[in-house]
Amino acid sequence: MSCGEPHETDCSEVLDHLYEFLDSEMPDVDRDKFQHHFEECHPCLEKYGLEQAVKKLVKRCCGHDDVPADLRAKVMGRIELIRSGGTVPEHDVTAAARES
Secondary structure (H helix, E strand, O other): OOOOOOOOOOHHHHHHOHHHHHOOOOOHHHHHHHHHHHHHOHHHHHHHHHHHHHHHHHHHHHOOOOOOHHHHHHHHHHHHHHHOOOOOOOOOHHHHHHHO
């Protein structure tokens, strides 16, 4: 997706990191860069708006479900393993959670 115009930040970079932007999980410098991109790139702005709407809908419809403590612990353990550079097994995490 691109409007065909050159941008300081490439459309593919913006779309690759869209959820980090939506979740405010990126440095302010990058957020500012992405915000500037959205101001000048209509296709990326549309994609951002769509993803933002989906995220709000999911939160509204599913935001009240409690996550089982053991599943949360497994997911958090996996995240820490990835952050520390450890190797993650190839099996399906959701299958392991269902077995518990």
